[in-house]
Amino acid sequence: MSKIIEIQDLSFAYPGEEVRALNHINLDVEEGEFLVLCGKSGCGKSTLLTHLKTPITPHGKRKGEILFYGQRLSDMENRVQAQRIGYVLQNPDNQIVTDKVWHELAFGLESLGYSTPDIRIRVAEMASYFGIQDWFYKNVAELSGGQKQLLNLASIMAMHPDLLVLDEPTSQLDPIAASDFLETVKKINRDLGTTIIITEHRLEEVFPSADRVVVMDHGSVYAVGTPTKIGQVLRDDNHEMFLAMPVPMQIYARTRTETDLECPVTVRDGRKWLEEVCRERNISPAPSGRPSFSHKEEETEKAVLLEARDLWFRYDKDLPDVVKGASLKLYQGEFYCLMGGNGTGKSTTLSLISRLRKPYRGKINLGGTDLRKYKDADLFRGLLGVLPQNPQALFVKKTVRDELFEMIGGSKEKKNDEYHIAMDKSQAVDGIVEVCHLDGLLHRHPYDLSGGEQQRLALAKILLLRPRLLLMDEPTKGLDSYFKQEFAEILHLLQEQGVTIFMISHDIEFCAAYGDRCGLFFDGSIAAEGSPREFFAGNNFYTTAANRMGRKYFPEAVTGKDVIACLKQ
């Protein structure tokens, strides 16, 4: 098979930076291959991807060559490149140019000067292949995030590229839309033989169909190989990248076994592997039936911070109810995770608790007082902190430092109505910087930070208001596993200082690992709740990968760590 991309000794440094973002990279990509690029964020994988498309390659010092079918990429005309190399970016909204779905599909072909009849055929083809015909005439503003990203993919596929480059395409999507999208990418690879190069956080979704995986570390290629082989390499080196690997691989890596079975990639393989291991160690399957738990009484001892009783809400008189009799209790100092599908009313419930919207029936009590009776200033300064889903909604200033001081009324040590505690302002800011791991970033522009860093800055700003209850809407969206872990550590620290945390999330694994209590929101109210262990162990589908893998033997093991611990005993 011929090589579609050859990267020959590529090095690159951003202007004014000493450290190279890419360091002597050598990589060949075969035609029709499905290549997954992974690594810690900031390892240079996005920079490498932008090098595959000349118009968006960043400026800087560069050495080495990239060949596309043996031809130097930098010599290729943009017209040819636009057609043959497709590039999908991270944010679904930003990539869409026009206002109508059909116009967006035709955009690339218009640029290349195709005639109307030709475009009509291509657009019809794409709309049929991607199942877009139902929303063909819609305004793009009416589409969901998943549909938007699918539209971006379709409008690039309309140009019939040979190579499709995707830079974390699902980081802004919910799990269902993300797996739909990735299925479509796999289908394109299978049906059309289009070469795929993708970076992705959801490795468990892409690993099963990846031909090869490239692990990058500090700007260079760390390992290349099949997913199974990568699993072995990372285990042998005990590499930190292992955190990001799918759960079955992690469990495999942390368990010493006699059998020389291959590293499992999917849950299905993981179950098989676990069966072997358990046979070897004489572990018998757990008795079937719902596991029972006995520690229910503890909860009642803690003080209740927030109590919501029978909340009802709808957006308009004629619209259906979104929240239907939801009740909720948050105890002092706990970490509560609310999960559930899209459009079940989770976010609306959050907006009721944060008083952005008012329920038409029901009551919310915060710290013993009716939520409605608080003044805005008292509520949001010192009691309730709300971390917006998009951290950029809080950024006002040019540097991170200014950003933090802005929150408490400027850097002058003068008491004002925005800041009235005894501690010095600079001391408060220093403390927050330490808690949120922002040191070293203080002089950067907020928009130049990575997603995880932006999230931490937003959190720091909220924390400067010293909330007792922290509300968050999908804070782990788009974060990779390191940032998630770091974020979890920060949350743990806050909890120790008595902050109560309430979070909405689609991220089952995160909630299982770090939450104190989890709830499932369905049809306008909380359908089930409990500690992660009892909550997930009782579910069959809505549960973690580790639990799905090990439930036959260890029904109460919820995280990868639990399964590993069980195997060690």
Add this chain to the structure above:
Amino acid sequence: MRDTFSTYHPFLNMLFFAGVIGITMFVTHPFILGISLASGIAYSALLRGIRKTIRNNLIFTLPVMIIAAAINPMFNHYGVTILGYLSNGNPFTLESCVYGLIMALMLAGVITWFSCYTEVMTSDKFIYLFGRIIPALSLVLSMALRFVPRFSRQAGVIANGQRCVGRSTSNGSLIKRAKHGITIFSILVTWALENAIDTADSMKCRGYGEKGRTAFAIFTFDRRDGKCLAFMLAVLGLLIYGASQGYTFSRYNPRIVVEGWPLTPGSALVFGSFLAFSMLPVVLELADRRMWKKRRLTVERQETVGYRLWDIDYE
């Protein structure tokens, strides 16, 4: 629901509205204006429903008509038939009264037709037509239409985020509110500029900026459009010919002169062709509705036969 005339080629839609609104604005013959207003109301009733049309006309159009009709004789004093004198000594004439009424009719007609125009000429049609003339403009318009809903949505998100740190625009002192409003706006602008970089990348990636860009459109000019265009042009030709011959001459200064009544062959030609032109969408829509009613009847008849067979089976 889309009406039939909206499904014709955008060029025909545009030609129709340009024609009918142009004639209404520049012709002062009462019959022509009457026909225009009547068919405009009829079309509006089909497009937006009878109740909405009536409400709109009573609330908005009628006051405009009354004001126009009342104001003209107050300020214009031409004409030979003096009915009396105003308190400031100026004459109050029959001619200016009648002309006020004509103006009222004209305004009502134009307003009604514009209300139909907004229903029929959707943004994509408008963009398509202008894209034919200036291709770059059509893309700019399309992008602008994409940005407006995006911005307003993002502004809401930002306002909520700011409200949750105690900075709302809905309470506090006026200066504070204004300050918070400016903060929100500043965040919005930064956000827009930062995210526009992505959009630019996405455009470059898809070959924007290469020479020879074409403009794709989903509209096709088919035979039906051709026939309709021929009809419209023929009718308009007759109308212009008749009008240029002075068959429907009208003048209100200094003396009222309105030709064409009682009907002469010439004026009948002009009125007839204008009626045919302005009622075109209404006729098309009614014909279409009739066709569907008939179809539904046949389908129902077929279904009844089927049900009967089933009934026999059950018994």
